[in-house]
Amino acid sequence: ETTLGAAAAQSGRYFGTAVAVNRLNDSAYTNILNREFNQVTAENEMKIDALQPQQGQFNWGNGDRLVQHARSRNMQVRGHTLAWHSQQPDWMRNMSGQQLRNAMLNHVTQVATHYRGQIAWWDVVNEAFEDGSSGARRNSNLERTGSDWIEAAFRAARTADPNAQLCYNDYNIDNWNDAKTQAVYRMVRDFKQRGVPIDCVGLQSHFTGGSNYPSNYRTTLSSFAALGVDVHITELDIRNAPSDAYRNTVNDCLAVPRCKGITVWGIRDSDSWRSNESPLLFDGGGNKKAAYNAVLNAL
Numbered sequence: 001e002t003t004l005g006a007a008a009a010q011s012g013r014y015f016g017t018a019v020a021v022n023r024l025n026d027s028a029y030t031n032i033l034n035r036e037f038n039q040v041t042a043e044n045e046m047k048i049d050a051l052q053p054q055q056g057q058f059n060w061g062n063g064d065r066l067v068q069h070a071r072s073r074n075m076q077v078r079g080h081t082l083a084w085h086s087q088q089p090d091w092m093r094n095m096s097g098q099q100l101r102n103a104m105l106n107h108v109t110q111v112a113t114h115y116r117g118q119i120a121w122w123d124v125v126n127e128a129f130e131d132g133s134s135g136a137r138r139n140s141n142l143e144r145t146g147s148d149w150i151e152a153a154f155r156a157a158r159t160a161d162p163n164a165q166l167c168y169n170d171y172n173i174d175n176w177n178d179a180k181t182q183a184v185y186r187m188v189r190d191f192k193q194r195g196v197p198i199d200c201v202g203l204q205s206h207f208t209g210g211s212n213y214p215s216n217y218r219t220t221l222s223s224f225a226a227l228g229v230d231v232h233i234t235e236l237d238i239r240n241a242p243s244d245a246y247r248n249t250v251n252d253c254l255a256v257p258r259c260k261g262i263t264v265w266g267i268r269d270s271d272s273w274r275s276n277e278s279p280l281l282f283d284g285g286g287n288k289k290a291a292y293n294a295v296l297n298a299l
């Protein structure tokens with residue numbers, strides 16, 4: 001196969017990218033998107049501040065535009081993200097308690113209902129755990145509404161769009177030995193045991209190079225999968241785009257049947273939120289980098 005999407009499809013997987021909707025007007029960008037990828041995630045346009053900038057006023061334009069673009073080209077859409085401590089609109093950041101809980105659940109319901117039937121996977125909750133050795137939940141306005149906010153969000157999403165796969169998504173849950181990884185694992189296990197509707201775990205996988213691509217990544221993927229959830233590599237980028245780390249990441253996903261696909265967090269280095277680290281598969285001119293060939297050959 002000669003494209004990432006077609007190569008991934010040989011094993012029933014997808015290969016996707018984050019898309020900045022305003023760049024769809026850039027034909028060099030959109031040509032690569034349409035040629036190479038069969039899955040998209042909105043880089044910012046389906047976040048809470050983008051979709052509900054004022055309480056009760058929803059802005060569907062950019063999200064709808066991406067969904068349209070994707071569906072007319074048979075690309076699957078990952079919804080990102082229904083509940084998160086970051087990129088909240090001011091009105092939500094200033095809320096607390098039951099009022100915030102209700103507003104969060106209403107947002108989940110409204111958004112999942114609007115996109116019902118069009119989203120393959122939702123990142124229902126993003127980044128709810130603390131970094132470091134504590135294994136604790138992240139302190140946030142949402143967490144302060146009561147630690148059952150995560151399961152409440154998942155239940156609301158299931159009710160609103162019963163056919164979407166519902167994921168928990170986070171970073172620094174790649175190394176199996178990290179306290180944060182273990183804490184997320186225990187939450188997913190608990191949810192499965194108690195029947196909280198969760199279908200998948202997303203590992204963002206923002207790697208900083210060979211040194212932080214963990215040799216036990218495959219163990220992490222397979223251990224989550226063994227709980228009865230799918231796993232997704234949702235936001236892959238690697239500092240300086242070393243070919244070996246990209247190749248290992250692909251091979252680890254392919255080794256785990258429940259690893260359903262890989263999404264890179266942008267197309268060209270110049271599109272990246274980490275553009276100074278050149279972490280992607282295409283250079284600023286849209287040329288394939290060495291890491292691109294490593295990924296294509298591994299798929």
Ligand code: XIL
Nearest residue numbers: 043044080126171204235265272273
């Ligand atoms: C980033 C975007 O790439 C940036 O454009 C934005 O300014 C900040 O957010 N984890 C996530 C993504 O789940 O939503 C973040 O995306 C990167 C880290």
